[in-house]
Amino acid sequence: MRGLIWNCRGVGKRGMATCLSDLTSDHSLDFLGLQETMKRDFTPKCLGRIDPFDLFRWNWVPSVPSEGKSGGILCGVRQDTLELVA
Template identity: 40%
Template sequence: MRAIFWNVRGFGHVGRRTQLKEYMRKEGIDIVGLQETIKADFRHHELLAIDPLKRFSWNHLAASGHSGGMLLGFDQAVYERELVVIQVYGPADHSRSADFLGEVQAKVLAVSSLFIPLVVGGDFNQLIRSGADKNNDNINWSRVTMFNNTIANMALREVARAGARYTWTNKQLSPVR
């Protein structure tokens, strides 16, 4: 299984759609999860732009104004059997992190009782597992502990990631990654 979960910061940008389509083809992607699409709906031609062979089944969650929105797709030929994908987009307001993780945990535990394969992915919005996941020492260790405890409580395993070491940057002169 090959998956991509990407905070795309706006699906309307043609260059991002081209980049996604090429990456999906090159890497043989089976599951696509996009966060922050900033789209209320997806037109047929927009989905064809990234999936010209119509291999994927698509679902979306509408954005609220100029923020949010998610798109989830999976290759129908690969996933004819049951598989649950929980795509997340964590809150930027870290005072809500505990509630967010509680909601994710409730969903995961409900699915786990059904003995169906499960994938959880997306943008956890700066919830990290260790100090190595960030390029500076400004780390909230209580959130790290909370995140790791939640993962342990759900009995999830982290899948090895390919690509760049850091998955986010604030795009400043001295960036936080």
């Protein structure tokens, strides 16, 4: 099992989706955890840029604007490898 946990300081930065997609495929990651995404919500389009083949199941904790310019967690687990229980 391979995974990546990264304090990315903003998942919406230019080139970040391509970087994450490349990391996921190049290293055959089974899970991905991103801290400080600075995003309140993730659209299917946004997740599709990170996971173009829809291999992962995604959950997130939104960033709260009142807490400053940080926060937010995005977690993805590969559906054919891991089971998301709760």
